Structure formats: C-alpha cells, structure tokens
Amino acid sequence: MSHIHFIGGEKGGVGKSVTARLLAQYFIDHNVPFAGVDSDASHGALVRHYGDFSHFVDLRSNESADQILDRALGADRKVVVDLPAQSADALEQWLSGANVIALARELGTPITLWHVTDGGYASVQQLERALSRYGNSLAHVVVKNRARAKDFSQLESSAALAKLHALGGKVIDLPELDGTAMYKIDGSGASFWAGGNVGDGEHALKPLDRERVKMWLSRAYAELDKLDGSL
Numbered sequence: 001m002s003h004i005h006f007i008g009g010e011k012g013g014v015g016k017s018v019t020a021r022l023l024a025q026y027f028i029d030h031n032v033p034f035a036g037v038d039s040d041a042s043h044g045a046l047v048r049h050y051g052d053f054s055h056f057v058d059l060r061s062n063e064s065a066d067q068i069l070d071r072a073l074g075a076d077r078k079v080v081v082d083l084p085a086q087s088a089d090a091l092e093q094w095l096s097g098a099n100v101i102a103l104a105r106e107l108g109t110p111i112t113l114w115h116v117t118d119g120g121y122a123s124v125q126q127l128e129r130a131l132s133r134y135g136n137s138l139a140h141v142v143v144k145n146r147a148r149a150k151d152f153s154q155l156e157s158s159a160a161l162a163k164l165h166a167l168g169g170k171v172i173d174l175p176e177l178d179g180t181a182m183y184k185i186d187g188s189g190a191s192f193w194a195g196g197n198v199g200d201g202e203h204a205l206k207p208l209d210r211e212r213v214k215m216w217l218s219r220a221y222a223e224l225d226k227l228d229g230s231l
Contacts, residue, residue: 002072002109003231004079009116010126012085015145016116017045018182019174020082024050025192025217026224026231033077037068040084048189059083059090062097069100072109078231088126092133101137112139112230116174119144119152128160131167139230140169147176170230172223177216181209192217 007020017040024046027034036054038046047054058064071079083091095101104111115130117123131140142164144152155161164171185195188203196213198204205213224231 002076002079004068004072004081004104004109004111005114005231006081006083006091006111007114007116008083008087008091008130009114009123009143010085010088010130011118011123014116014118014123014148015143015174016040016085017043017082018147019114019116019143019145020046020080021049021192022174022217022220023080023224024053026221027078027080028053028191028193029217029221032231033075035071035077035079037071037079037081039065039087040082042084046080046082049185049191057081059087059094062094065094066098069104069109072104073107088130088133101134110139112141114141114143116143116145117152117155118148119155120149121154124155124158124160127155128158128163131160131163131169136167140164140167141227141230142169142171143174144171145174147174147182170227172226174223175216175219178209178212181205181212181216184209185213 005023007016009016024036036046036050038044038054038056039059047056057067068079068081101111113130115127117127184203184205190203192213195205196210196217
C-alpha cells in the first residue's frame with residue numbers, strides 16, 4: 001500500500017531534512033519501495049544525498065505539487081516529502097485546493113505529517129497549529145530531535161502534546177549523530193549507508209566514525225520500528 005509522509009516542522013533548523021534522509025535510508029535498507037520528493041529548493045538535501053530516488057517539486061505550483069500524489073498512485077510505494085521551513089500555508093493550500101486528503105483516503109493512500117521539533121516555544125506552537133488545522137484527517141508523528149535540544153520538558157507538558165496523544169499520534173526520539181561524522185556526510189553528499197560503509201575516497205569517514213554512523217542508524221531504526229504499521 002502506498003503511503004505519503006510529509007516531513008515538516010515549519011521552523012528552520014530543527015532537522016527536517018535529516019529525518020527525511022533517515023526515512024529514505026530506512027526504506028532502502030528494509031527493501032521497501034519509495035520515492036523521495038524534495039520541496040526545499042534552497043537546500044535540496046534529499047535530492048543531493050538520495051538523488052537516485054528523489055526529484056524536486058514546487059509546492060506553490062499545483063502542477064508540480066500534484067506529482068506527490070502521482071508518485072503514490074503510480075506504484076505501491078512510500079513517498080517521502082521533505083518540506084522546507086515556512087511551508088505550512090503552501091502545503092495546506094495544495095491539500096485543500098483539490099481535496100487531496102479525502103481523495104487519498106478514498107484511494108487507500110494514508111498521509112502522515114511528521115513534526116520534527118527542538119521542543120522550544122515556537123516549535124510547540126507550530127505543532128499546536130498543525131494539529132488544530134488537520135486534526136485526525138491525517139496521521140501525526142512528532143520527532144524529538146536530540147541533536148537540536150536535550151530538554152523537551154516544554155513540549156512534554158504542553159497542550160499540543162496532549163492533543164497529539166488524543167488524536168492517536170506517535171512520538172519518537174531522533175538520537176544525535178556525532179558532529180564530525182554528520183559534518184563529513186553532509187559535506188560529501190553521501191547517503192547514511194555510504195557514511196557507515198565506504199572506507200575509501202576523498203570524503204570517506206575514519207573507521208571509528210563509520211562505526212558511530214552504524215550505531216546511530218541502529219538506534220534511529222529502533223525508534224522508527226516503534227511506529228509499527230504507521231510507516
């Protein structure tokens with residue numbers, strides 16, 4: 001069954017693209033067919049790191065954004081959409097402009113909105129707005145990015161998180177990857193698999209850094225596994 005995953009969070013710098021890349025690598029490693037959709041023209045991280053699986057769309061253009069649903073309907077696969085910061089309005093306009101959520105439901109294609117967060121005030125408020133906007137018309141996953149914050153008490157005590165649980169949403173932790181390893185992977189445009197397994201070349205990681213990447217992937221995959229059928 002196809003499934004569309006919008007990786008968002010609205011606020012810049014919370015780790016949306018890292019989460020999208022992680023989900024792409026998870027599907028590759030688990031032999032799950034998927035298509036990557038990069039709607040962040042300013043960074044293009046999903047296309048840069050997983051170019052064999054991904055392409056760009058422009059959420060501001062209906063003709064371009066329609067490719068998201070086309071990808072889901074064209075084959076039985078997961079569609080991972082990396083959303084740019086401040087894209088909530090453009091996404092909502094596309095979803096509502098053609099009744100995309102209802103059509104996807106009718107066609108048996110679930111939609112999940114991922115909220116990547118640093119647990120701060122702005123991020124919590126953005127979660128509240130998204131939950132109020134969509135309610136249970138789609139599924140929700142909150143990703144607490146440990147690379148961006150260590151204290152999530154403001155999120156954990158918020159009305160937004162209570163609302164998420166009431167809607168049946170899920171919460172997972174994204175562990176922090178060693179900064180040197182992440183820096184080298186980002187600089188080379190490599191996949192997370194290559195970061196943990198390729199030992200030669202100009203941008204190759206040192207053996208211990210490669211082990212850190214493998215351990216990070218293992219811990220991150222354990223969190224994704226908690227979502228069970230939600231993927």
